[in-house]
Each structure stands twice: as C-alpha cells, then as structure tokens.
Amino acid sequence: MYHRGVSNADSPRRGGRGARERILAAAVDVFYREGIHVTGVARLAEAASVSSRTFYQHFPSKNALVAAYLERIDPPVERRLDEAGLSARERLVSLFDPPGQEPETVRGCPFHNAVVEGAGELPEVREIARRHKDRFTQRLVDTAAEAGARDPEELGRQLAVLFEGALALSTSCDDVAKMAAARSAAEVLVAAAVEQRPAGVG
Numbered sequence: 001m002y003h004r005g006v007s008n009a010d011s012p013r014r015g016g017r018g019a020r021e022r023i024l025a026a027a028v029d030v031f032y033r034e035g036i037h038v039t040g041v042a043r044l045a046e047a048a049s050v051s052s053r054t055f056y057q058h059f060p061s062k063n064a065l066v067a068a069y070l071e072r073i074d075p076p077v078e079r080r081l082d083e084a085g086l087s088a089r090e091r092l093v094s095l096f097d098p099p100g101q102e103p104e105t106v107r108g109c110p111f112h113n114a115v116v117e118g119a120g121e122l123p124e125v126r127e128i129a130r131r132h133k134d135r136f137t138q139r140l141v142d143t144a145a146e147a148g149a150r151d152p153e154e155l156g157r158q159l160a161v162l163f164e165g166a167l168a169l170s171t172s173c174d175d176v177a178k179m180a181a182a183r184s185a186a187e188v189l190v191a192a193a194v195e196q197r198p199a200g201v202g
Helices: 019-034 041-048 052-058 062-072 076-082 088-094 110-118 123-146 152-173 176-193
Strands: none
Touching: 019 041, 019 052, 019 062, 019 110, 041 052, 041 062, 062 110, 062 123, 076 088, 076 123, 088 123, 088 176, 110 123, 110 152, 123 152, 152 176
16 A cells, blocks of 8 residues: 555666665665664665665765655555545545555554654654654544534544554555545445435435
8 A cells, every 4th residue: 555666687786876866766665675673774775776885975874865765655545535536525435445465474554664663762763653643644534624524623533543543454464455444434424414315324
C-alpha cells in the first residue's frame, strides 16, 4: 500500500552527479523492504552504486538519511484522495481498497515503522511522522467536508484511526485482505455522516 520500489539497475556509476538522488532512491526502496535498523551504510551505498565516502559527503549520518527518506515519501495510497472521476464519498472509501499489485510482504506505514524502529531515540523522525499523520488526517477532514459530512472533523478523525489500525493489522498478519473489513466499516461511517445508507446495509 505504501511501497514505492525504486530500481537502481540503470545507475551503475559510483559517485558523480546524481549520487544524492540515487542514495535517496535506494533508501526509499531498501529501508521500506528491509527495515531501517538492520540496514547499514554499506548496504545503502551498494544499492545506490556509490562509495561509503560519497555517501557521507551527502549525508553526515544514517539518521540524517532516515529523515530525508521520510520527507521524500509520497504514499501512493493517499493519492486516492485526489483521484479524478470519483466523488468525495467514493474517494474516502477507496482509501481502504487493496493495492493493484500486492507486495510479497505487507510492510505497512513507513512512518509508523520508522518511529517504532527508532525506539524513542530519533525525535526528528517522530516529529516528521507526526506531521505526516496530521496532514493525512486533515486531508480526510477536508474530503469529508467535500462529501457533505455533518461533522467533517469527527469523520476525518474516525477514518484516520480506522485506516491506521487496519494497515497495522494487515502488516502484523501479512494479509492485505484485512483492509476489506475496514472498508465495510468506512462505508457505514461515511454513510451515517452524510445521512445516506451504504449499498446492502439496512
């Protein structure tokens, strides 16, 4: 749902122009798939086709790269809130649809993963994650208002909690189908908020 795999197969050069971008692209891919804690600078440098020296020229530490990595992420699933051709109500519910191409392993939210792996020792990472979650919730509130919800703030917060919980469960169980139950619950919440019943209910 969040995975943005980036291939470095076409970037065989070590160092040179574009090295910083290659390091960031490698971080987006490797940190998400393999985890932050277990991924060392040597692994990142290899994936980015740069030397460790070049790595440190662009990022003074691995933690600095973690922060830049999180700032770079643009979760595809959230783009559904901007999807053309769907009503605001449909966009709120479609957020819970499984991705078109399921990854081999459900890794969940990269922001949540980074905070957990940081174990309270990376305050900058926690702040970046908090800002992201706040922006995401506000986007849900704005879309709920567009859909005509009586209380957009309440609906937006409810959907945010539902989405985050369902994504965490999908990750724990390695089963993206867990989102289906959350989608049904989202339909009920949205329908109640806009005084309409979802299809098949009631």
